[in-house]
Amino acid sequence: MPTIFGNLCCIVRRCIFSVLSIGPMPNHIAFIMDGNRRYANKRSLEKGTGHRAGFSALISILRYCYEMGVKYVTIYAFSIDNFKRKPQEVQSTMDLMKEKIDELLTEQSIVNEYEVRINFWGNLNLLNDSFRLSVEKAMRSTCHNTGPVLSVCVAYTSTDEIAHAIEMSCYEKRDMMKELHACSCKNDFFEEYDMQSVISVVDFERHLYTSGCPDPDIVIRTSGTNYCLFV
Template sequence: MPTFFEKLCYMVRRCIFYVLSIGPMPNHIAFIMDGNRRYANKRSLERGTGHRAGFSALISILRYCYEMGVKYVTIYAFSIDNFRRKPEEVQSTMDLMKEKIDELLKEQSFVNEYEVRLNFWGNHNLLNDPLRLSVEKAMRSTCHNTGPVLSVCVAYTSTDEIAHAIEMSCHEKRDLMKELHACGCKNDFFEEFDMQSVISVADFERHLYTSGCPDPDIVIRTSGETRLSNFLLLQSSFSHLQNPTPLWPDFSFSHLVWAILKYQRGHPYLQERSRRSKKME
């Protein structure tokens, strides 16, 4: 049962979101959750404490996003490059992710409260068995949910996503050729087909992990870092890139509101650039 203070905070947030909604609102926000380890080191906390604090911050930010009507949120949880860290640190992170995914599937979690659909983008073959099973269960359990979409990039890099999309597109073309041969199609048909069998942009995009999800309107990397670190490189061409200074566990409601205001200020320029790009295609 919410307390009076919680109800009051909710009403204040609703008023702020109403004012924000007068301007253009983002449909998709992506977060690079940077600074969890630095947060723990600055406070001389035990290893893993920063990531737990980061998960608490994530749940709060997701609630704020869904309350304001953001339909898609994507988070960079674990890069393929992060596997180069110390084995015990990687294992600890894998265990924590499994624990938190299992928590998200509990009946009282915000996933069920908001009917959230969970995606996990990345090379799942790199995950250990317990985490991979939890990831598959989460996607299977929420695939029919009709609320907002939370996409978690784990064992992910944009270059791996591109390589995967090219590989799948090639397999698709090869399998189609085999089917046509089995059907006994004539040689002149194959000559015509060869002219059309080059992998198109549509073929490629259909096999991206992000297929079916709109490109992010805003990409936020906390801790003041300005690198994208191999995150959604293709999808962020016309995104509003922001690098607020707070470490991820310190990223709060006020920082999110400020991010929306900055996006609204830059929206006309981004919209014009996107329109010009589509006109040239």
């Protein structure tokens, strides 16, 4: 009976989503995963239980988005500021995320079902070796997938992204000026230097972690101070 009921619910859901997808549909939805610890504390659950509940709900939400035709989903999963938490809590969260990433690469996962391409955005050098290897494997294994795009922000803040883009733009301009100096004669060097040395908006945007991805149409933060939507 539970299997029959579950299959019936799945069919009804797909029918509803098919109708909804006929109308205007967001191209890109972003979720800020927040409130997992509050969710667990409120229910007197063990540490880490809230994060597991959040990841389980995330898979359901991804399925809903893909069934409705959303092409880009971004998950803000772990901020650089989160590294300030207790070391054992950070390690536990890293281990859980690695476990879930590895699950996404299994044959029966939602990634293979929908041909999802996975990106990871952030300062990945801050991740421990084991987690970073899983992240790199996920991106490498799905880079040729042609379905929707899932971007996961880990070791990420917007200020770090801006600083990174500026730094990379400066490095790029420095190398360009060295090449220009080597190839140009003295008479036209300074004219070319003035034209090429300025960092433009295009230069800046090209070096953002989010380069190539459209801006979110909707950003959803999953909890307030007294509730958690990822349940």
